[in-house]
Amino acid sequence: MEFYQIIIAIVGGFLAGVINTLAGNGSAITLSILTEVMGLPGNVANGTNRIGIAFQTLISSYTFHKAGVLRVENQWRPISLVTIGALIGIGTALYVSHAQFMFVFKYLIVLMFLLLLIHRKRWIQPQVSGLPWPRPILYSGLLLLGFYGGFIQMGMGLFFLAIAVLGARYTLLQANALKVMVVALYTLLAIAIFAWQGRMAWTIGLTLGIGQLLGGWLTTRYAVRYPAINKLAYGLLIVAVGLAILSLFEIV
Numbered sequence: 181m182e183f184y185q186i187i188i189a190i191v192g193g194f195l196a197g198v199i200n201t202l203a204g205n206g207s208a209i210t211l212s213i214l215t216e217v218m219g220l221p222g223n224v225a226n227g228t229n230r231i232g233i234a235f236q237t238l239i240s241s242y243t244f245h246k247a248g249v250l251r252v253e254n255q256w257r258p259i260s261l262v263t264i265g266a267l268i269g270i271g272t273a274l275y276v277s278h279a280q281f282m283f284v285f286k287y288l289i290v291l292m293f294l295l296l297l298i299h300r301k302r303w304i305q306p307q308v309s310g311l312p313w314p315r316p317i318l319y320s321g322l323l324l325l326g327f328y329g330g331f332i333q334m335g336m337g338l339f340f341l342a343i344a345v346l347g348a349r350y351t352l353l354q355a356n357a358l359k360v361m362v363v364a365l366y367t368l369l370a371i372a373i374f375a376w377q378g379r380m381a382w383t384i385g386l387t388l389g390i391g392q393l394l395g396g397w398l399t400t401r402y403a404v405r406y407p408a409i410n411k412l413a414y415g416l417l418i419v420a421v422g423l424a425i426l427s428l429f430e431i432v
Contacts, residue, residue, distance in 0.1 A: 181218075181384065188217050189384065190391040197236045197395020200337055202356065202416050207233070207334035208424050210388055218384050226273060226332065227374030230367050231385030233333065236396035237364035241357075243400040250357035258322050258348070259362055262340075265326020266366035270373050273331045286428045292338050293421045295346065296414075313347040321347060330366060337363070338421060352414065360396075 181189075192213045196206030207229055214225035244250035252259070312318065321343045329336035337359055344355035374380055425431075 193391025227379035232389035232392035262326035266330030269327035269330025
């Protein structure tokens, strides 16, 4: 790695860690760095990207748990469903073209943006009343969510927040805490499988991971103390999704 690549990896990883912890889609940054700056093939970048995600989500999970925000006692069902879906997605990622899935992703991200705009009050004000989605719909969504995260990861946090906030009626902070823990669990499995298939660039991934760990740790410590975190996270969601749409549809 050249010196400028190391700097880009650490700074970009830090920004991705911040965005992933409060919102999602930080992998849009890290995957771009891995493919465009580091020159990795798409399938190797997909595996290598999981190293930094593991760093970030493990430290964020610990910090959320220590602050009393993350409680796993009654969360075994969503954790299990997402993990099962992720295992299927990881296996699929070894055989399906990245380009094929990106075609679908472009339109899913547009749907996510519309959900953010339509349900603005629910995202910002956790006291808004309402019933959760019917269990068959909610559980099916969690399985599909796990599949998506296992397959490519990019944008998974956004869809997880949509299901947790709109479907299960979590607050945005509670949803973020559960999100980082679930992602940490299946990402460790993904790393083992991608490494077994020889699709990891360890030096590059570890360098990127240093930045993501710092970004995730600092953001989590700040998030649990900030009373208006829902508004900040919602703003980051709007920006992250909007930029993703502009990039995916090559508007900018």
